[in-house]
Amino acid sequence: MQSYLETTVAALAAAAVALFLVEVIHRLTRRFGRRSLLMTELTDHAHRPFQVAATVLAVQFAARFTTGYAVGQSWRRLLLHLLVLCVIASTAWLVAALLIVVEDTALARFRVDVPNNRHARRVRTQVVMLRRLTIAVIVILTVGVMLMTFPSVRGIGAGVLTSAGVVGVVAALAAQSLLGNVFAGLQLAFSDAVRLDDVVVVEGEWGRVEELTLSYVVVQIWDDRRLILPTSYFTSKPFQNWTRTEAAVLGTAEFDVDWAVPVQTMREELRRLVEGTELWDGRVCVLQVTDATGGVVKLRALVSAADAGSLWDLRCLVREHLVAWIRDNRPTAMPRVRTELGDANSNLAWQWVQPRRPQTRRLSDTEAPDDARVFGGSDDGDARSEAFVGPEESRP
Numbered sequence: 119m120q121s122y123l124e125t126t127v128a129a130l131a132a133a134a135v136a137l138f139l140v141e142v143i144h145r146l147t148r149r150f151g152r153r154s155l156l157m158t159e160l161t162d163h164a165h166r167p168f169q170v171a172a173t174v175l176a177v178q179f180a181a182r183f184t185t186g187y188a189v190g191q192s193w194r195r196l197l198l199h200l201l202v203l204c205v206i207a208s209t210a211w212l213v214a215a216l217l218i219v220v221e222d223t224a225l226a227r228f229r230v231d232v233p234n235n236r237h238a239r240r241v242r243t244q245v246v247m248l249r250r251l252t253i254a255v256i257v258i259l260t261v262g263v264m265l266m267t268f269p270s271v272r273g274i275g276a277g278v279l280t281s282a283g284v285v286g287v288v289a290a291l292a293a294q295s296l297l298g299n300v301f302a303g304l305q306l307a308f309s310d311a312v313r314l315d316d317v318v319v320v321e322g323e324w325g326r327v328e329e330l331t332l333s334y335v336v337v338q339i340w341d342d343r344r345l346i347l348p349t350s351y352f353t354s355k356p357f358q359n360w361t362r363t364e365a366a367v368l369g370t371a372e373f374d375v376d377w378a379v380p381v382q383t384m385r386e387e388l389r390r391l392v393e394g395t396e397l398w399d400g401r402v403c404v405l406q407v408t409d410a411t412g413g414v415v416k417l418r419a420l421v422s423a424a425d426a427g428s429l430w431d432l433r434c435l436v437r438e439h440l441v442a443w444i445r446d447n448r449p450t451a452m453p454r455v456r457t458e459l460g461d462a463n464s465n466l467a468w469q470w471v472q473p474r475r476p477q478t479r480r481l482s483d484t485e486a487p488d489d490a491r492v493f494g495g496s497d498d499g500d501a502r503s504e505a506f507v508g509p510e511e512s513r514p
Contacts, residue, residue: 121185128181132179137173170208171212240313242314247303300332304332307330316362317361318337325338334348366425369423371421372418375453376454380448383448399422403421405419406491
């Protein structure tokens with residue numbers, strides 16, 4: 119009985135000493151590491167797993183060295199085996215916490231709450247994917263090491279290794295879909311094809327990448343629905359990424375109007391509208407006639423905004439305002455269907471009228487208003503023209 123009491127007291131004393139030393143280290147780190155983000159993260163996130171790991175390790179050593187009187191007894195082997203399992207688990211927890219602290223420290227240097235955050239979102243995506251992979255690897259290794267402490271598992275290890283080829287083939291066939299998604303997730307993280315907070319169009323839906331894991335991607339649709347897709351979708355099917363290079367995007371609003379529409383006047387009205395709203399980023403404001411068939415003229419208003427949400431509101435504002443402007447100020451420009459009536463011989467009245475041909479001169483490219491050109495007329499238009507020049511056009 120005296121031996122059991124000494125073992126218990128030694129274990130409690132070892133645990134108390136370990137907790138005391140950990141607390142001293144914690145206070146010193148907090149005091150002298152106030153200006154260091156890494157030290158602050160360590161004291162906040164690694165303190166508890168450090169306490170558990172140090173306490174379990176101290177108790178394990180105390181039990182091992184104070185139970186010499188019970189060598190060969192089953193309760194001692196069971197107790198030491200249980201303590202070894204606790205040491206392995208707590209050490210894995212501590213390692214995972216240290217890795218997470220390092221990752222959080224790296225993420226703190228890249229802010230995503232700024233306008234130009236493309237690089238920060240790419241780093242954040244890669245770090246988050248690595249964190250998930252790291253935790254998964256640590257859990258698998260921990261379970262494997264804990265199982266190897268059992269003699270029966272070690273005994274069947276040789277048989278498992280001899281049949282590893284067959285088992286590997288069977289496992290690969292059974293988990294090919296899962297493994298495909300895992301490799302697709304890693305490819306997405308490091309290929310920069312899609313990142314967290316990217317605005318994408320998938321399956322006809324427009325939304326934002328809310329979560330990106332090794333097996334699936336969660337897209338938050340504009341109406342707060344969630345579209346969950348496997349990561350292999352983004353490596354095997356085409357999709358639109360509106361924010362791959364920058365958040366600023368272009369959008370259109372199209373109108374079918376009558377041939378009597380005053381295009382230049384409507385262009386000036388569009389310019390006045392966008393200059394009076396904070397939704398426009400000041401880059402692109404263009405109104406062009408893109409088609410003139412079927413008895414109507416198709417006008418396309420091209421505008422730009424700083425992000426996809428602002429662009430959506432700006433496009434709706436342009437449609438609403440110009441529809442009201444045509445209705446109230448240019449009703450003759452509203453789309454109409456014309457019918458001409460002739461006499462019994464199918465002669466039309468306008469055939470007997472000699473048309474007047476006013477003397478007009480054609481405007482050159484330099485005289486065209488800037489609001490009528492997408493490729494040119496401004497710094498942004500010139501840059502767009504150079505980006506979309508063809509191989510034949512680029513030759514001298």
